[in-house]
Amino acid sequence: MRDNTFALKKLEQAKVWVREAGIFLRDNIHQRLEISQKSNFSDLVTNFDKKVQEIIIEEILKAYPEDKILAEESGKNLVSFDRSQENFWILDPIDGTINFVVQQDNFAVMLAYYEQGQAQFGLILNVMEDKLYWNNAHHVFCNNRELVYNPKELSESLLAINSMIYRKNFYKLTDFSLKTLGVRMLGSAGMAYADLLEGKIVGYFSRLQPWDYAAGGILAGKLGFVTKTFKGEKPNLTDCQYVYSLPQHLVGQLVEETDVIL
Amino acid sequence: MRDNTFALKKLEQAKVWVREAGIFLRDNIHQRLEISQKSNFSDLVTNFDKKVQEIIIEEILKAYPEDKILAEESGKNLVSFDRSQENFWILDPIDGTINFVVQQDNFAVMLAYYEQGQAQFGLILNVMEDKLYWNNAHHVFCNNRELVYNPKELSESLLAINSMIYRKNFYKLTDFSLKTLGVRMLGSAGMAYADLLEGKIVGYFSRLQPWDYAAGGILAGKLGFVTKTFKGEKPNLTDCQYVYSLPQHLVGQLVEETDVIL
Numbered sequence: 277m278r279d280n281t282f283a284l285k286k287l288e289q290a291k292v293w294v295r296e297a298g299i300f301l302r303d304n305i306h307q308r309l310e311i312s313q314k315s316n317f318s319d320l321v322t323n324f325d326k327k328v329q330e331i332i333i334e335e336i337l338k339a340y341p342e343d344k345i346l347a348e349e350s351g352k353n354l355v356s357f358d359r360s361q362e363n364f365w366i367l368d369p370i371d372g373t374i375n376f377v378v379q380q381d382n383f384a385v386m387l388a389y390y391e392q393g394q395a396q397f398g399l400i401l402n403v404m405e406d407k408l409y410w411n412n413a414h415h416v417f418c419n420n421r422e423l424v425y426n427p428k429e430l431s432e433s434l435l436a437i438n439s440m441i442y443r444k445n446f447y448k449l450t451d452f453s454l455k456t457l458g459v460r461m462l463g464s465a466g467m468a469y470a471d472l473l474e475g476k477i478v479g480y481f482s483r484l485q486p487w488d489y490a491a492g493g494i495l496a497g498k499l500g501f502v503t504k505t506f507k508g509e510k511p512n513l514t515d516c517q518y519v520y521s522l523p524q525h526l527v528g529q530l531v532e533e534t535d536v537i538l
Numbered sequence: 539m540r541d542n543t544f545a546l547k548k549l550e551q552a553k554v555w556v557r558e559a560g561i562f563l564r565d566n567i568h569q570r571l572e573i574s575q576k577s578n579f580s581d582l583v584t585n586f587d588k589k590v591q592e593i594i595i596e597e598i599l600k601a602y603p604e605d606k607i608l609a610e611e612s613g614k615n616l617v618s619f620d621r622s623q624e625n626f627w628i629l630d631p632i633d634g635t636i637n638f639v640v641q642q643d644n645f646a647v648m649l650a651y652y653e654q655g656q657a658q659f660g661l662i663l664n665v666m667e668d669k670l671y672w673n674n675a676h677h678v679f680c681n682n683r684e685l686v687y688n689p690k691e692l693s694e695s696l697l698a699i700n701s702m703i704y705r706k707n708f709y710k711l712t713d714f715s716l717k718t719l720g721v722r723m724l725g726s727a728g729m730a731y732a733d734l735l736e737g738k739i740v741g742y743f744s745r746l747q748p749w750d751y752a753a754g755g756i757l758a759g760k761l762g763f764v765t766k767t768f769k770g771e772k773p774n775l776t777d778c779q780y781v782y783s784l785p786q787h788l789v790g791q792l793v794e795e796t797d798v799i800l
């Protein structure tokens with residue numbers, strides 16, 4: 277990507293908005309959490325979730341009233357736009373809501389931006405550690421530290437995997453995981469993508485909504501990871517899909533040894 | 539336990555030794571790790587592991603030459619002593635060796651002390667976050683912060699569980715885990731016990747060596763958790779056993795709904 281086509285101004289603004297959301301969350305996390313329930317108890321939504329979403333959406337629309345926004349707590353009417361043409365944002369105000377509620381730790385704010393349908397940048401804020409993962413046109417950073425891509429072989433690596441996938445050997449991915457040094461389950465896509473970018477895990481397999489993988493997929497892609505559905509497609513930024521992120525050099529082995537399709 | 543029977547002097551010394559080990563590890567972790575293999579690649583031993591063990595054992599024996607020591611890297615000849623009578627220490631120089639090697643994060647130094655066979659204190663140092671968990675005769679602390687025991691019901695909690703146990707529904711514990719909000723796999727008993735003490739998880743199920751559960755079991759017990767084998771016994775501080783730690787009020791439900799015995 278050429279520098280002069282990269283949305284640098286929006287990146288700098290977005291970093292401020294996400295960091296402000298992080299400050300708000302850290303300042304208020306020890307207040308009593310008012311927990312509401314969505315479809316079930318595993319899908320907790322807090323008043324903080326909604327509040328953070330309101331803050332960031334307001335900032336975006338104040339600066340860019342024409343931009344589209346897809347966010348976890350949005351109604352369906354906000355998500356209908358042409359993902360191949362529009363300038364749009366994908367927001368997860370609190371990723372890892374259960375961790376947020378139970379642990380008050382290990383959760384993230386995530387924001388991704390696409391210009392005329394083209395991925396520009398992803399932001400993942402590890403809120404409690406105040407670590408912001410972001411990319412520009414060329415590189416990926418954690419705060420001011422540039423991250424390097426140095427993925428190892430499966431046999432020398434750890435894997436993050438969704439518990440249901442692991443429990444059921446879904447797509448033979450549990451078998452695949454046994455070729456690694458072990459699995460890690462963190463309960464947050466943002467935490468998993470942060471570990472992927474840091475080289476703490478080599479791959480991530482889960483069932484994800486667009487706001488779960490948008491920022492992580494952009495960041496990981498900028499480093500050299502592939503992000504695809506288990507059926508070999510580019511994730512569609514619309515539906516909940518089975519999605520993985522893995523170094524390019526391990527995709528052949530994945531396709532050969534599991535039911536995941538190239 | 540009455541204050542005048544508690545090994546307070548040894549506690550203060552042990553805190554210094556463990557913190558010194560932590561400083562050594564943080565100062566040297568980015569050196570190239572020389573990795574050796576024990577029985578298999580999942581059982582990595584590093585030169586750091588051995589170095590930390592040497593340092594701490596030397597300190598203990600310099601101050602208390604009569605004390606016995608059980609440590610992960612010890613030969614068999616060091617582990618034969620009467621656990622019901624002796625003054626002894628149990629040391630894990632680096633718990634979570636794979637995390638240490640792969641992630642350079644999420645590992646612990648653990649040390650436990652027993653006087654005339656009676657558990658006195660446990661120390662768990664989260665090395666990279668420099669958080670020391672410890673207990674005196676009455677309370678449990680993380681650095682200078684006293685920890686409180688406020689375990690929730692299963693349905694509002696997270697569980698840490700060994701991946702093999704989870705994969706195989708061993709003792710029906712995967713079924714049991716499905717009554718919680720989810721499972722977490724951290725790859726380190728020390729990290730799991732730290733999360734248990736902090737209330738971030740409500741229980742922990744794994745296959746553990748004495749040095750994996752000694753410090754954690756003492757600390758958790760001081761707060762109010764039960765630590766037992768899956769066969770209902772007190773762990774014997776000798777063999778590798780299936781061990782759990784859980785709040786007392788959840789043990790009945792565990793025994794009723796799984797193959798774990800009271």
